[in-house]
Amino acid sequence: MLILTCPYCGLDAEETELHPGGEAHLKRVGPEGSDEEFEDYMFARKNAKGVHFERWRHAYGCGKWFLAARDTVTLQVYGTYRAQTHAPPQDIVDAIRKVRPDWQPDWSHAE
Amino acid sequence: MAEALATVARLDGLGMITIRADLSRSGDAIAEAAGLAIPDATRISTDGSRSLGWMSPDELLLILPAQETPDAIAALEQALAAEHALIADVSDARAVFEVIGDHASDVIAKLSPAHLDALPQDGLRRSRAAQTAAAFWRVDGGFRLIGFRSTADYLDLVLQSAACPGSGLAPR
Amino acid sequence: MTHTPPFRLARGGRLIDRAFQIPFRFDGRYLRGLRGDTLASAMLASGQMLMGRSFKYHRPRGPVASGAEEPNALFGLGQGGRFEPNQRATTTALVPGMILRSQNCWPSLDADIGAVNNWLSPMLPAGFYYKTFIHPRPFWKHLFEPIIRRSAGLGRAPTDPDPDRYEQAYALYDTVVVGGGIAGLTAAREAAEKGGKVLVLEQNPVWGGRTPVDHKAGEATIQALLDDLRGRANVTLRRNTMATGLYDHGYLLAREALADHDPNQGIPRQRLWRIRAGHIVTATGALERPLAFACNDVPGVMLASAVRDFIVDYGVAPGQRIVVVTNNDDAYRTALIAQEARLDVTVLDARDSADGDLPQAARAQNITVLTGSAIAKVTGGRHVESVAVCDQKGEGKHTGTIDCDVVAMSGGWSPIVHLYSHCGGKLLWDEAQAMFRPDPDRPPLGADGRGNVTATGAASGDLRCAGDLERAEGATMPVWCMPANAPYKLRAKMWLDYQNDVKVTDVLLAAREGYASVEHTKRYTTLGMATDQGKVSNINGLAILSDALNQPIPQTGTTTFRPPYTPLTLATIAADARGEAFQPLRKTPLHAWHERHGVSWEPVGQWRRPYCYPRGDEDRHAAVNREILAVRNSVGTLDASTLGKILVKGPDAGKFLDMMYTNMMSSLPVGKCRYGLMCSENGFLMDDGVVARLTEDTWLCHTTTGGADRIHGHMEDWLQCEWWDWQVYTANVTEQYAQIAVAGPKARDLLERLPGSIDLSQQALPFMQWVEGDIAGMPARIYRISFSGELSYEIAVPAGRGLELWERLQEAGRDLGITPYGTEAMHVMRAEKGFIMIGDETDGTIIPQDLGLGWAISKKKSDYIGKRAQSRSHMKDGARWQLVGLESLDDRVIPDGALAVDEGTNPNGQRKTQGRVTSSYHSPTLGRPIAMALVRHGTGRMGQVLEFPLPSGEVLKGRICDPVFYDKEGARLNG
Numbered sequence A: 001m002l003i004l005t006c007p008y009c010g011l012d013a014e015e016t017e018l019h020p021g022g023e024a025h026l027k028r029v030g031p032e033g034s035d036e037e038f039e040d041y042m043f044a045r046k047n048a049k050g051v052h053f054e055r056w057r058h059a060y061g062c063g064k065w066f067l068a069a070r071d072t073v074t075l076q077v078y079g080t081y082r083a084q085t086h087a088p089p090q091d092i093v094d095a096i097r098k099v100r101p102d103w104q105p106d107w108s109h110a111e
Numbered sequence B: 001m002a003e004a005l006a007t008v009a010r011l012d013g014l015g016m017i018t019i020r021a022d023l024s025r026s027g028d029a030i031a032e033a034a035g036l037a038i039p040d041a042t043r044i045s046t047d048g049s050r051s052l053g054w055m056s057p058d059e060l061l062l063i064l065p066a067q068e069t070p071d072a073i074a075a076l077e078q079a080l081a082a083e084h085a086l087i088a089d090v091s092d093a094r095a096v097f098e099v100i101g102d103h104a105s106d107v108i109a110k111l112s113p114a115h116l117d118a119l120p121q122d123g124l125r126r127s128r129a130a131q132t133a134a135a136f137w138r139v140d141g142g143f144r145l146i147g148f149r150s151t152a153d154y155l156d157l158v159l160q161s162a163a164c165p166g167s168g169l170a171p172r
Numbered sequence C: 001m002t003h004t005p006p007f008r009l010a011r012g013g014r015l016i017d018r019a020f021q022i023p024f025r026f027d028g029r030y031l032r033g034l035r036g037d038t039l040a041s042a043m044l045a046s047g048q049m050l051m052g053r054s055f056k057y058h059r060p061r062g063p064v065a066s067g068a069e070e071p072n073a074l075f076g077l078g079q080g081g082r083f084e085p086n087q088r089a090t091t092t093a094l095v096p097g098m099i100l101r102s103q104n105c106w107p108s109l110d111a112d113i114g115a116v117n118n119w120l121s122p123m124l125p126a127g128f129y130y131k132t133f134i135h136p137r138p139f140w141k142h143l144f145e146p147i148i149r150r151s152a153g154l155g156r157a158p159t160d161p162d163p164d165r166y167e168q169a170y171a172l173y174d175t176v177v178v179g180g181g182i183a184g185l186t187a188a189r190e191a192a193e194k195g196g197k198v199l200v201l202e203q204n205p206v207w208g209g210r211t212p213v214d215h216k217a218g219e220a221t222i223q224a225l226l227d228d229l230r231g232r233a234n235v236t237l238r239r240n241t242m243a244t245g246l247y248d249h250g251y252l253l254a255r256e257a258l259a260d261h262d263p264n265q266g267i268p269r270q271r272l273w274r275i276r277a278g279h280i281v282t283a284t285g286a287l288e289r290p291l292a293f294a295c296n297d298v299p300g301v302m303l304a305s306a307v308r309d310f311i312v313d314y315g316v317a318p319g320q321r322i323v324v325v326t327n328n329d330d331a332y333r334t335a336l337i338a339q340e341a342r343l344d345v346t347v348l349d350a351r352d353s354a355d356g357d358l359p360q361a362a363r364a365q366n367i368t369v370l371t372g373s374a375i376a377k378v379t380g381g382r383h384v385e386s387v388a389v390c391d392q393k394g395e396g397k398h399t400g401t402i403d404c405d406v407v408a409m410s411g412g413w414s415p416i417v418h419l420y421s422h423c424g425g426k427l428l429w430d431e432a433q434a435m436f437r438p439d440p441d442r443p444p445l446g447a448d449g450r451g452n453v454t455a456t457g458a459a460s461g462d463l464r465c466a467g468d469l470e471r472a473e474g475a476t477m478p479v480w481c482m483p484a485n486a487p488y489k490l491r492a493k494m495w496l497d498y499q500n501d502v503k504v505t506d507v508l509l510a511a512r513e514g515y516a517s518v519e520h521t522k523r524y525t526t527l528g529m530a531t532d533q534g535k536v537s538n539i540n541g542l543a544i545l546s547d548a549l550n551q552p553i554p555q556t557g558t559t560t561f562r563p564p565y566t567p568l569t570l571a572t573i574a575a576d577a578r579g580e581a582f583q584p585l586r587k588t589p590l591h592a593w594h595e596r597h598g599v600s601w602e603p604v605g606q607w608r609r610p611y612c613y614p615r616g617d618e619d620r621h622a623a624v625n626r627e628i629l630a631v632r633n634s635v636g637t638l639d640a641s642t643l644g645k646i647l648v649k650g651p652d653a654g655k656f657l658d659m660m661y662t663n664m665m666s667s668l669p670v671g672k673c674r675y676g677l678m679c680s681e682n683g684f685l686m687d688d689g690v691v692a693r694l695t696e697d698t699w700l701c702h703t704t705t706g707g708a709d710r711i712h713g714h715m716e717d718w719l720q721c722e723w724w725d726w727q728v729y730t731a732n733v734t735e736q737y738a739q740i741a742v743a744g745p746k747a748r749d750l751l752e753r754l755p756g757s758i759d760l761s762q763q764a765l766p767f768m769q770w771v772e773g774d775i776a777g778m779p780a781r782i783y784r785i786s787f788s789g790e791l792s793y794e795i796a797v798p799a800g801r802g803l804e805l806w807e808r809l810q811e812a813g814r815d816l817g818i819t820p821y822g823t824e825a826m827h828v829m830r831a832e833k834g835f836i837m838i839g840d841e842t843d844g845t846i847i848p849q850d851l852g853l854g855w856a857i858s859k860k861k862s863d864y865i866g867k868r869a870q871s872r873s874h875m876k877d878g879a880r881w882q883l884v885g886l887e888s889l890d891d892r893v894i895p896d897g898a899l900a901v902d903e904g905t906n907p908n909g910q911r912k913t914q915g916r917v918t919s920s921y922h923s924p925t926l927g928r929p930i931a932m933a934l935v936r937h938g939t940g941r942m943g944q945v946l947e948f949p950l951p952s953g954e955v956l957k958g959r960i961c962d963p964v965f966y967d968k969e970g971a972r973l974n975g
Ligand SMILES: [Zn+2]
Pocket: A006, A007, A008, A009, A010, A058, A061, A062, A063, A064
């Protein structure tokens, strides 16, 4: 049972109060995108062993979507942050690096 | 036979208004129209008759005597006429319960994963009650809990069941 | 020697109250125990050592242990709905009137026919089933499996519903200590001193764990700790509560027994605690290991700790002459306690010397101690009669025989590491103590990345945690096989897993056959897979396997520990989610009226909607036909309150809805309605409904009944996560309104009879417009929309007024023959009109273009959710199945879902298909069957006939036609 802090409410919500939304920081590909770009956006999901960014909705709470940086192996939560960003904020990156100094951000989608 | 942990009663006669707006821009206007201070995040402010609850960073719920609802909506609409805001009467969309008694918190603790010890006197917690959405806050002698109208019977059932006499959570 | 009374000692028994006798029934016999007894102690006190039969060979079995690890003494308990199989006699408190039944035997425990398996045992080695029944393949499914399944399974499932109540509760603590023995209570005191909320869980009704039994001053020490903890406001002590499993981020499940087997209290029987723990201390103690010697499964062979528990706790002597066989000092406690209880005791110690405090104390009490000694074999069928003694280092040559009725064995102790392991904590092999214990450097991790579980006391490998109470002990000598060089004949009689009948030779066979992984060996031999999950057998089996593979134990590794620690009844997990509260049942404001008027319900998601309202002798079909004809000929009312209603407001709301819907919503004039389609980003149709523009910046979006929450969430997702700078607010106001459809040629006549301010004329309110005003004294919004194809109005009033409006309508329309109609009439009527239904014509793989809904896709918009996906080559493929109508050629209804076959077969040899029926009804309006279907190239094949073979072998035929069967011109709904 994951326990994540909603960055809007500041509450530690348990998994049953949340709704999962899959991989975070996807960049939408619209009608102009090529088949390859659209396929990548629609279907190619990371299956990270280690640092992973996820979308969660505080569904039984404030109803807001937020993002979580989490380690899929150790279950450590590096932090949660509001969804209105294209890339994790610096404090999240710092928290990850503190534990995994070798970790390299992958902001191919970030602007 | 022991007594129920708390009395569970359906409460009628309350109006409710959902207000969605940028609270940092429109807070003062809302406060004036509603007649209550804007609550902090996860809190509810009250004057005994009306209450104003924080539902999300851009949503408040005004709870008031039902007959005051139309005037309050009009006042809010007028106050926010120049702003991007949404005001909706949701009085009929809700079911309200009062859970009153020495062990009212045991009843809530059987249904919601919310951390009750951490719920301040003026806290409003949106969570779930068993399998349906609910929000609750403290009132004299217990809690007031709101859920959706369609699940009122379900809520009544699970609340009554959680209040079963002799089933207090104190260690035996 | 024979097993003779008295079994209840004249003195002692710290947990029993001799003043209160408790009658119970065992296999029809009336027996008596004392208050405080467990079932096991009460049975032993009655001289009943035989308590069960083993699973595979049906060998007679008695209790081995005194606690949760017991593999043999399992009973069916209770009657009717309260019957429960596999209840452990050693952990079940005796209550008056209990009814016990023995398991896994027929016709009776004493004369069990299945015991013939015992004689066949050389033919039933490990992997027997795998090897024997693997070929020929079809025989397994149709012949072997059904027979084996019938004779397998331990205990019988109850057949009646469980009449008891169960509940759950949530709690949050800074520290949870699992285990109320000396280590746990000490850890709780330390945690409490540091501050924060502390919870201590103890699975038994009494505190103290082993300490009060093992140490003279133990009881007082425990009492002092308890007194201290009870005086602390931040400590909660909870007995009868077993921690069953530890999950991610310190989520601990625990079962509290409130009224087990005592249903008369009127309170929930069990409570499942869902605890969030900041830190967990496992003080779960250790389990004693059996020793592997020949015939170590004969009733009367018990763990040494269990023998002394029965003597000290219950004043029960499992036997009069006890042989203690051990590889450690601890078992001498049993010898001393038995001696003090005036029982005969001899100690066989496998070690060459035994000079610790306890062996010396035993010798001082004139107890015979034979070192370097072992048991070669136990004699006895239903009860231990004697043991043959041999040298531990030899091959089992008898050096003597000792008459006895109990063997108290101790192969050392294994820490209980289940909770530590459940969530990823690692174990290390402690060579000196011959045990796996928690590795303090590799604990389970919490959300903060730090260890969140600490093991303490015996659970951490510290077997001597009673501090000042301890005496100096000599080292334990690992003994995995007794005697060390026992030949095959003896090894074939050494039981490892009592419940599943796995012997030393089975593990050796697995090793010989190449099973190097302990996980594979476990599955091949079934070692540790019984209801006790191998609590007493796993380490011994692992050691035997490692020995056979000639590798150290840590290299072989250990099996995975999985929750629950001991079995949990499903009712406790379900708790209050059963019966009426199984899931929330959502009711419309008119629910009670429907119920009063003979409704036949249809579940739609969590909602209940009227399917139809049968009258008198009508069946559902007749009722539906009547309702349809009433709407077509006069007027009917439908409860449409369940339709989702979402307000969308803001300067960017039009732009936003243009992205949400395939068609243009920003251009919809205020006062008008438009039918809209919503697709997923993958292009597939996921919802539809009528959108009304309420004001310059406000739209109201109707969704399907099941769609309100989902579509509202979908909108919020895009607003919050993609277009967060767009100024749009949404609100789900579904339940604020009761919505009533008034449909039929007399709909306007009817509504005009109600007083009100609204002009409902064709000029004032034409099709696809809405208007606000008062009707029958209620504030209402009326939408001129139609799903039936008739002149139709949907009236929304505040939910609290819905019933009043509905009743006013019924009253006002009585002379018109007003007829409430249900979802099925609605479905048939929309199919007559060729309207699609989400979930019938769509299944998550259908795009609007397949359904002839291209007209509802804006060509002007550069983008909408799903547009890119719909331009993929497969979506534009002309061979996609398209929506058509079907006319049955012989007046029979072609079943929903029937497949239209094509020429040829696919690579699997199945007939190719070219279409399927999506909706199919008998139309009372037209007096013939109608259907809709998705057919390859369908729209270009009007008039062609398709064949639909049925499972019965019959073939129905349908002719492709236009899907609009009724009022193609729309004259009626525009009327
Ligand atoms: Zn939140």
